[in-house]
Amino acid sequence: MFKEERNQSQFDWSMLGDLKEGRPNLGPMTHVAVYRLMQFTLRDTLIREFGVEKADRACSSAMRSRFTPRA
Numbered sequence: 001m002f003k004e005e006r007n008q009s010q011f012d013w014s015m016l017g018d019l020k021e022g023r024p025n026l027g028p029m030t031h032v033a034v035y036r037l038m039q040f041t042l043r044d045t046l047i048r049e050f051g052v053e054k055a056d057r058a059c060s061s062a063m064r065s066r067f068t069p070r071a
Helices: 032-050 052-067
Strands: none
Touching: 032 052
16 A cells, blocks of 8 residues: 655545546445544554554644645
8 A cells, every 4th residue: 555655745635536436336425434444443553553652643744734724
């Protein structure tokens, strides 16, 4: 899944692609539980691999980079 090192986010909303084409069996609405499952299992893995402090820093950094307006 992760194939390259990076120092900053390269995320762009276009990376999600066409959700209808990419997920026809899920339809246009997917229950929030699916996303929460991914969030909590990733969180557990980060904590196990890197410890609570680094996992918390990584998650906080990811959220800030998505919700902070760019100049």
